[in-house]
Amino acid sequence: MALPRLQGLTLFLSYAILAAVLGMLQFGYNTGVINAPEVNIENFMKDVYKDRYGEDIKESAVKRLYSVAVSIFAIGGMLGGFSGGMIANRFGRKGGLLLNNVLGIVGACLMGCTKIANSYEILFLGRFIIGVNCGLNTSLVPMYISEIAPLNLRGGLGTVNQLAVTVGLLVSQVLGIEQILGTRDRWPVLLGLAICPAILQLLLLPFCPESPRYLLITKQWEEEARKALRRLRASNQVEEDIEEMRAEERAQQAEASISMTELICSPTLRAPLVIGVVMQLSQQLSGINAVFYYSTDLFMSSGLTEESAKFATIGIGAIMVGMTLVSIPLMDRTGRRTLHLYGLGGMFIFSIFITISFLIKEFFGFVQEMIDWMSYLSVVSTLSFVVFFAVGPGSIPWMITAELFSQGPRPAAMSIAVLVNWMANFLVGICFPSMKTALDTYTFLPFSAFLAIFWIFTYKKVPETKNKxxxxxxxxxxxxxxxxxxxxxxxxxxxxxxxxxxxxxxxxxxxxxxxxxxxxxxxxxxxxxxxxxxxxxxxxxxxxxxxxxxxxxxxxxxx
Incomplete structure (x- = not known):
């Protein structure tokens, strides 16, 4: 049963997808890399401040500086994501990805030189630039893959985006342990390794074709589109794909150069735009980035030692990779909408269990056996929370936004959706420490409420896009x-x-x-x-x- 679903997956198409998703691996790496060396980065900031001003910085101020280092990445992501549509139309999907790697190299070099420069401002600047790079990747990579993939494989290949993100997260978490690069002296090297995906993509991507849809519909280069399709499909029989693109072009001819304002004002496109935006919010406001950014601290607060907390964080990355692999064949078999409902529902249930584990610690903290049991409950609940995220909300919002729009409005729609995603990412990154202080044991309850709202919206409003x-x-x-x-x-x-x-x-x-x-x-x-x-x-x-x-x-x- 699995073999027919791989029909159309050629060697060259696999190569093109591998080269493209290095951009999403970059995104995943830089999302998770800031987590493990949190204590070392804070100590570095204390040392820099004391060298400059001759006095110790307050603990609350250090926490604020660290939250800036975390969240400024998302500010750069907003800028990159918002400009993704313009870059895609001006330079093409492949051309935009190639140019974007310049930003990746610059940002990685700045982060790697933070300790040498003895300046946490250099760290902020590097995180901002690498954020712009990752924002562009989150807009360009799903667009490119959805446009080169055959119809019957679009769902499964779209999930490869999330697989690359999870691999990047896992790599950053493994390298961040104290035995490798998570030390007081080597953490800048850990951040600077973000240069590797950028250089690798610069080497691999030039051999890939530009998106055939971009060539035919946007540039009107039909023969170039045919050549690209022949290489990707490993066949001369590409008329069916060409005819589908022509039909799309005819249907969207009036919207060939649609702007963001026109997209927002279009009655026909307003509904898919709202769905795309809410799907992006369902990913970020689910609470997953609170886990990615602060999981080590979260596990320590639940009773684990620092070393155990770091290994539990690695477990999060490993589970993300495994469950994303499981979801690839399910995407075209079960459907996007169904998997998203399962994912949101499971996350809602285990966010409640995370809250319960915190409450147990508060009310039974004097009983050592209860603390040990609660620590296991907290870890299992958090890992299960991540499992259900990987099933649906991890990959589907990126994919479905590209699927809901045809060639004309797709770049503008991706720009708006990615901007919203990064804005929510920023809000979670900057607000979660304060929210954790204010709500304490009830920290995850707002996320539970959001998950319930998003489940209802998905059930009532989101259509199934499988094989359409x-x-x-x-x-x-x-x-x-x-x-x-x-x-x-x-x-x-x-x-x-x-x-x-x-x-x-x-x-x-x-x-x-x-x-x-x-x-x-x-x-x-x-x-x-x-x-x-x-x-x-x-x-x-x-x-x-x-x-x-x-x-x-x-x-x-x-x-």
């Missing part, structure tokens, strides 16, 4: 908008049929008057598109000669 072309997905929303008008038109058509049936029984003079009225267009008549056919509602009735016989007289009617 971009044009078919757009038709779902177009028909949704036309549903109320269609009901009105059907009612109007039924009224006309009744009038026509009675027409034979009215006097000739009144029949002639009715025919004149029929020739005038009805104000409620309209034309709507359904797929590639156009159907006219309430067409003018054909002329019929006046009846030759006088109308019958109805008993008790006075006629």
């Amino acid at each position: 072309t971009f044009e078919e997905i757009l038709a779902l929303f177009r028909h949704g908008n036309d549903r109320s008008s269609l009901r009105e038109s059907r009612l109007y058509g039924s009224m006309l049929n009744c009038v026509n049936a009675l027409e034979e029984h009215i006097p000739p003079a009144e029949s002639a008057a009715l025919m004149v009225a029929e020739e005038k267009p009805h104000p409620d008549s309209f034309v709507f598109a359904a797929g590639s056919e156009r159907s006219s509602i309430a067409p003018a009735q054909p002329e019929r000669p006046p009846p030759p016989l006088p109308p019958p007289r109805f008993p008790n009617s006075g006629v």
Whole structure:
């Protein structure tokens, strides 16, 4: 059963996807790399401050500086994500990824030189620049992969985005342990290793083709698009793909250069845009980044030793990789919407268990056996929370945003969705320490509330996009908008049929008057598109000669 689902996965397509997802590996690495060396970075900031001002910095100020180092990455991500659509249209998907690696190299070098420069401002600048790089990656990579993947593999290959993110997280967590690079002297090397994915992508990506959709629809280079498809499909039989792109181009010709303002104001595209934005929020406001950024501290507060907490954090990365691999075949078999519902539901349940574990520690903290049991409950609940994140919310928001839009509005939609994602990422990164201090044992309850809201929204509003072309997905929303008008038109058509049936029984003079009225267009008549056919509602009735016989007289009617 698994073999047919791999039809179309050629060696060169696999190579192109591998080269592209190095950008998402960069994103995952820099998301997780700041976690393990938290104590060493804070000690470095204390030393720099004392060297400059000759006095010790307050502990609260150190925490604030560290939260800046964490969250400024997301500020850069907002800028990069927002400009992703413009970069994609100007330089292409592949061209934008190649240029983006310059930022990756600069940001990694700055972070690696933080200790040499004896300046935490250099760390902030490097984190900001690498954030811009990762923001562009989160916009360009899913767009590129969704446009080169065959229809039957788009879901599974789209999940490779999240697989690369989880591998990056795991690598950063493993390298961050004290036995490798998580020491007082080597942590800048840990941050500077972000240069590796950028250099590797610069070496591999030039041999990959540009997105065929970009070449055909945006640049109008049909022969170049054919060449790219032949290489990706390892076949000369690419007419089906070309025809699908042409159909998409015809359907979206009026929106070929759609701007963000036009996208927001479009009634047809507003519904998929809202869904894309809420799906991105469901990923970030689920509480997962609180786990990624502060899991070591979270485990320590639940009773684990520092060393055990770091190994538990590595367990999070390992589970993310394993569950993402499991979700790849499920994506095209089960469907995006179903997996997202499972993921959000499981996260909601285990966020409650995380809160319960904190409450047990507070009320039974004097019993050592209870503390040990609670520590296990906290770890298991957190790891299960991550498992369900990997099942759905980890990969589906990136994928479904690209699937909900056709070629014209897709870059603008990706820019808006990624901007929202990074804004939520920033809010969680900057607010979680303060929220943890204020709410203490109830820290995860706001995330539980958000998860419940997002589950309801997904159940009621999100369509299934499995094995649907971009044009078919757009038709779902177009028909949704036309549903109320269609009901009105059907009612109007039924009224006309009744009038026509009675027409034979009215006097000739009144029949002639009715025919004149029929020739005038009805104000409620309209034309709507359904797929590639156009159907006219309430067409003018054909002329019929006046009846030759006088109308019958109805008993008790006075006629």
